[in-house]
Amino acid sequence: xxxxxxRATAATAPPPASTLLEVRDLRVEFHTRDGVAKxxxxxxxxxxxxxxxxxxxESGSGKSVTAQAVMGILDVPPGRITSGEILFRGQDLxxxxxxxxxxxxxxxxxxxxxxxxxxxxxxxxVGDQLGEMFVVHRGMSRKDARAKAVELMDRVRIPxxxxxxxxxxxxxxxxxxxxxxxxxxxxxxxSLIIADEPTTALDVTVQAQVxxxxxxxxxxxxMGLILITHDLGVVADVADRIAVMYAGRIVETAxxxxxxxxxxxxxTKGLLESIPRLDQKGQDLFAIKGLPPNLMDIPPGxxxxxxxxxxxxxxxxxxxxxxxxTYEGLTAERRSACHFWKExxxx
Amino acid sequence: xxxxxxNDEPTDATPNVSEVETVDAETPEExxxxxxxxxxxxxxxxxxxNLVKHFPLTQGVIVKRQIGAVKAVDGISFDLYQGETxxxxxxxxxxxxxxxxxxxxxxxxxxxxxxxxxxxxxKLSGRALKAVRRNIQMVFQDPYTSLNPRMTVGDIIGEPFExxxxxxxxxxxxxxxxxxxxxVGLNxxxxxxxxxxxxxxxxxxxxIARGLAxxxxxIICDEPVSALDVSVQAQxxxxxxxxxxxxxxxxxxxxxxxxxxxxxxxRVGVMYLGKMAEIGSDEQIYDHPTHPYTQxxxxxxxxxxxxxxxxxxxxxxxxxxxxxANPPSGCRFRTRCWKAQDKCAQEVxxxxxxxxxxxxxxxxxHESACHxxxxxxxxxxx
Numbered sequence: 049x050x051x052x053x054x055r056a057t058a059a060t061a062p063p064p065a066s067t068l069l070e071v072r073d074l075r076v077e078f079h080t081r082d083g084v085a086k087x088x089x090x091x092x093x094x095x096x097x098x099x100x101x102x103x104x105x106e107s108g109s110g111k112s113v114t115a116q117a118v119m120g121i122l123d124v125p126p127g128r129i130t131s132g133e134i135l136f137r138g139q140d141l142x143x144x145x146x147x148x149x150x151x152x153x154x155x156x157x158x159x160x161x162x163x164x165x166x167x168x169x170x171x172x173x174v175g176d177q178l179g180e181m182f183v184v185h186r187g188m189s190r191k192d193a194r195a196k197a198v199e200l201m202d203r204v205r206i207p208x209x210x211x212x213x214x215x216x217x218x219x220x221x222x223x224x225x226x227x228x229x230x231x232x233x234x235x236x237x238x239s240l241i242i243a244d245e246p247t248t249a250l251d252v253t254v255q256a257q258v259x260x261x262x263x264x265x266x267x268x269x270x271m272g273l274i275l276i277t278h279d280l281g282v283v284a285d286v287a288d289r290i291a292v293m294y295a296g297r298i299v300e301t302a303x304x305x306x307x308x309x310x311x312x313x314x315x316t317k318g319l320l321e322s323i324p325r326l327d328q329k330g331q332d333l334f335a336i337k338g339l340p341p342n343l344m345d346i347p348p349g350x351x352x353x354x355x356x357x358x359x360x361x362x363x364x365x366x367x368x369x370x371x372x373x374t375y376e377g378l379t380a381e382r383r384s385a386c387h388f389w390k391e392x393x394x395x
Numbered sequence: 396x397x398x399x400x401x402n403d404e405p406t407d408a409t410p411n412v413s414e415v416e417t418v419d420a421e422t423p424e425e426x427x428x429x430x431x432x433x434x435x436x437x438x439x440x441x442x443x444x445n446l447v448k449h450f451p452l453t454q455g456v457i458v459k460r461q462i463g464a465v466k467a468v469d470g471i472s473f474d475l476y477q478g479e480t481x482x483x484x485x486x487x488x489x490x491x492x493x494x495x496x497x498x499x500x501x502x503x504x505x506x507x508x509x510x511x512x513x514x515x516x517x518k519l520s521g522r523a524l525k526a527v528r529r530n531i532q533m534v535f536q537d538p539y540t541s542l543n544p545r546m547t548v549g550d551i552i553g554e555p556f557e558x559x560x561x562x563x564x565x566x567x568x569x570x571x572x573x574x575x576x577x578x579v580g581l582n583x584x585x586x587x588x589x590x591x592x593x594x595x596x597x598x599x600x601x602x603i604a605r606g607l608a609x610x611x612x613x614i615i616c617d618e619p620v621s622a623l624d625v626s627v628q629a630q631x632x633x634x635x636x637x638x639x640x641x642x643x644x645x646x647x648x649x650x651x652x653x654x655x656x657x658x659x660x661x662r663v664g665v666m667y668l669g670k671m672a673e674i675g676s677d678e679q680i681y682d683h684p685t686h687p688y689t690q691x692x693x694x695x696x697x698x699x700x701x702x703x704x705x706x707x708x709x710x711x712x713x714x715x716x717x718x719x720a721n722p723p724s725g726c727r728f729r730t731r732c733w734k735a736q737d738k739c740a741q742e743v744x745x746x747x748x749x750x751x752x753x754x755x756x757x758x759x760x761h762e763s764a765c766h767x768x769x770x771x772x773x774x775x776x777x
Binding site: 335 | 596597624626629630632653657692696698699701711712715716774
């Protein structure tokens with residue numbers, strides 16, 4: 049597992065002044081019939097107000113589980129947070145009572161889910177679902193809440209909001225439903241939004257509309273945004289910083305321009321080389337060999353070592369901490385969990 | 396459907412497609428012989444002409460009345476050449492999967508023809524149809540639901556031999572299945588395992604092995620990698636390219652991911668609401684698109700390069716795709732098009748080389764169904 053000493057130094061570094069959310073050494077396991085799946089194995093990240101952090105990873109990398117732990121919507125059991133802190137404006141959410149967390153959820157932090165159709169209640173009109181936020185958190189009357197719902201729908205540019213407020217989720221298209229999800233998340237003007245694959249289920253022309261809307265609202269409200277995705281293209285378009293996850297750990301974090309210019313972890317490098325480009329006809333695609341590890345049996349040392357073209361003996365024994373990556377011209381913090389980040393960076 | 400709906404456009408809606416040399420087979424034997432005949436590389440193997448599929452919309456429980464039709468595919472024509480990969484892109488609901496089903500004869504076409512080596516497969520039956528089906532196989536999107544969880548991998552890949560026993564005699568089947576597993580990069584010893592013991596990428600390899608079992612000439616791939624993780628996608632794409640060379644296959648590659656389609660395709664067709672909007676070589680479509688819809692589609696694709704994003708022009712379309720049950724008159728894209736004029740509402744644009752580019756030696760001279768076709772590079776940074 050991770051070397052605790054190196055982790056501690058990473059975690060105790062003082063956060064920047066405007067840090068909104070900071071996750072420190074978060075670990076989550078799931079107890080299943082077949083054994084214990086270690087979904088999150090010591091994740092640290094921080095988001096500032098107005099910043100967009102993209103959490104990039106494949107299925108099973110722990111990106112969604114981390115988000116669920118932050119929101120406090122993890123299924124417990126089978127899930128269990130075994131260690132870590134989730135500091136929201138300096139307050140550790142994991143130490144709060146459920147009642148207190150519920151007040152923060154929705155009002156101060158909100159989540160947008162991938163599949164809008166299954167996230168919305170099919171037997172309630174969208175107006176009722178949007179208005180519920182105001183009734184529950186703000187104690188508004190139903191009538192006022194309805195007016196607020198119309199206002200919100202206008203804001204996310206749903207045409208004819210006044211007429212459509214009484215309609216049900218199935219009467220909206222996929223893009224419109226995702227707008228309603230965004231409206232719901234924005235309702236109480238939270239300071240942090242977690243968007244879990246918000247556009248994965250949408251067509252590309254609609255995806256562009258929805259991402260634009262999200263970015264615009266974020267700017268307007270100066271929110272922190274955590275964008276969880278597997279799409280390297282979407283990330284390049286909107287993110288300020290990227291955290292790449294693999295087997296429940298962050299393997300690389302960097303400002304968005306730096307990571308695309310020169311990845312410092314072989315996994316990130318492999319991912320970038322394995323996607324075909326729209327603007328050029330490539331030769332053979334580079335394929336990362338093998339499969340992501342079984343979370344019940346993560347390989348010793350660096351979890352990526354069986355798939356890594358650069359793996360040496362040390363990678364099979366010693367789990368690399370998140371090294372500070374430094375080079376000339378780099379102004380922001382950059383880290384990579386690779387023993388050979390210098391070699392990777394050089395290409 | 397009893398009544399064949401009137402096609403609201405001239406029959407030569409796509410004047411530039413090649414002429415079909417039809418084969419009139421008198422007997423089933425002749426038909427099968429024609430189907431078994433080899434096709435030269437670069438010759439058309441599949442020729443689709445004015446293909447239409449309308450799904451009736453009915454009302455009433457006891458007395459069903461037809462109140463309309465979902466025009467899933469509404470008159471499209473294209474050729475698939477031997478040995479090439481033709482990519483079909485479009486958003487959900489544009490009819491691309493219906494095209495796949497029609498070519499597989501899993502759906503009965505409402506009108507139009509699909510010529511396979513000169514014979515219209517929409518009118519074939521019996522032995523001839525069976526021979527065609529052997530030669531056109533399919534790889535499905537979802538490797539989790541397209542494999543029967545109660546069958547072993549050996550049974551799944553070997554099942555096609557039950558229907559077409561002439562391909563592999565009974566005694567040799569197990570060996571044949573193991574060879575196929577080896578070809579798609581799986582361990583032949585996995586023959587007795589069940590689908591749930593494999594990852595998504597491995598399952599898609601099983602699906603591909605099943606598609607290859609009968610030595611087909613054409614494989615229709617309907618979103619074959621969209622359910623897979625990025626790092627596994629590349630493995631499957633590389634495998635498919637390798638198999639194409641090895642077995643001399645023609646692919647019809649249907650996907651919504653424009654980057655993957657560009658990577659694997661020789662030619663690309665862009666569909667919108669049941670019609671082909673633009674078709675051409677990958678360079679013509681991606682670097683020199685002339686149809687506004689193609690341009691919008693390409694400009695909306697996020698490119699994994701933050702430096703490139705700044706110089707690119709982005710066209711954000713307004714609104715959603717209209718319902719295929721009630722498509723707009725004239726050009727179907729006009730309701731979302733920034734160039735739309737009165738002409739677009741009245742006249743259906745034909746899929747042809749735009750007049751201004753005819754006789755010009757430019758990559759913009761390819762078929763595009765737009766009255767105001769104009770070249771615009773939206774992929775590369777300015």
